[in-house]
Amino acid sequence: MVNPMRYRTYWISWGALLALTLVMLLTETAPLYHAIALGLLVIAMLVKATVIVAWFMHMRFERAALVVSVVGATVLTAVVLFALIAPDGVAVLRHTAAQ
Amino acid sequence: MTMHSSTAEPVGPASWEGGVSPFGISWQKLMMWFFLVTDALLFAGFLAGYGFVRLANPMWPDRTHVFSLTFIGFMTFVLITSSATMATAVGAAQRGNLKLARTVVLLTALGGLTFLGCQAREWTNLIMDGARLSTNPWGVPAFSAFFFMITGFHGTHVLIGVTILTILALRLGRGRSSAAGVELAGLYWHFVDLVWVFIFTCFYLI
Numbered sequence: 235m236v237n238p239m240r241y242r243t244y245w246i247s248w249g250a251l252l253a254l255t256l257v258m259l260l261t262e263t264a265p266l267y268h269a270i271a272l273g274l275l276v277i278a279m280l281v282k283a284t285v286i287v288a289w290f291m292h293m294r295f296e297r298a299a300l301v302v303s304v305v306g307a308t309v310l311t312a313v314v315l316f317a318l319i320a321p322d323g324v325a326v327l328r329h330t331a332a333q
Numbered sequence: 334m335t336m337h338s339s340t341a342e343p344v345g346p347a348s349w350e351g352g353v354s355p356f357g358i359s360w361q362k363l364m365m366w367f368f369l370v371t372d373a374l375l376f377a378g379f380l381a382g383y384g385f386v387r388l389a390n391p392m393w394p395d396r397t398h399v400f401s402l403t404f405i406g407f408m409t410f411v412l413i414t415s416s417a418t419m420a421t422a423v424g425a426a427q428r429g430n431l432k433l434a435r436t437v438v439l440l441t442a443l444g445g446l447t448f449l450g451c452q453a454r455e456w457t458n459l460i461m462d463g464a465r466l467s468t469n470p471w472g473v474p475a476f477s478a479f480f481f482m483i484t485g486f487h488g489t490h491v492l493i494g495v496t497i498l499t500i501l502a503l504r505l506g507r508g509r510s511s512a513a514g515v516e517l518a519g520l521y522w523h524f525v526d527l528v529w530v531f532i533f534t535c536f537y538l539i
Binding site for chain 2: 238239240241244245247248251252255256258259261262263272275276278279282283286287289290291296297299300303304307308311312315316319320322323324326327330331
């Protein structure tokens with residue numbers, strides 16, 4: 235039988251997720267440079283995702299083989315997908331701006 | 334990562350020599366993870382397409398004018414809390430307390446229904462403002478198309494999750510589901526919350 239995690243761990247994670255959400259909402263409405271706000275939002279998003287996958291979904295305690303196969307493969311595919319598409323978006327923007 | 338195994342299976346190179354699962358989990362759990370990978374890539378595809386259109390468009394509606402971010406924040410709070418209750422249900426089931434697990438699973442389903450009600454309100458507000466799949470009053474037709482598509486797909490996943498949790502609660506009440514079943518449902522529900530983290534950030538904030 236899998237060793238169950240302590241209930242307390244789940245609720246600490248809950249608190250962390252709520253705090254991060256609050257930070258994100260404040261970042262959205264605060265008068266910050268766009269690049270800084272964007273960076274803060276992306277970092278907060280990735281930390282929230284890590285908390286959910288690692289503790290709620292138990293990946294923190296799974297074998298490396300599973301983590302690499304599931305998380306590694308998904309992240310890599312998503313990053314490659316975006317990296318291949320994004321430059322075209324910028325190109326379209328420049329093309330319509332040039333006209 | 335820690336190297337302890339949940340069974341007496343070998344860990345390390347020996348786990349790849351046949352006869353045991355190298356991933357150290359049941360086939361049911363492995364298949365749920367593989368399904369979640371495919372579902373994650375579905376939403377990754379949507380968000381990549383959305384990213385393309387955002388980059389290509391010099392103009393995009395101001396989200397603070399279209400939505401109440403307080404309300405969206407409340408929706409996020411509901412989903413995060415439902416994830417915490419789901420994790421509590423998994424923990425309770427693993428400790429053998431299936432009665433508590435059943436109660437908390439129902440609480441999680443209630444959270445999901447609350448989220449869906451909020452999302453329905455959002456859709457109603459936008460439709461009443463004139464938003465459609467092909468047009469909207471904020472100057473960029475693609476905006477509402479992406480909104481309805483992405484939140485629609487996510488909301489459908491939430492509804493499926495609520496259905497799964499309701500069936501799970503019924504089965505737990507009859508002694509027909511085990512801790513493993515609760516764990517599998519838990520993985521799906523946390524995935525739904527995970528997708529919302531990305532949608533919330535990319536569509537509502539950035």
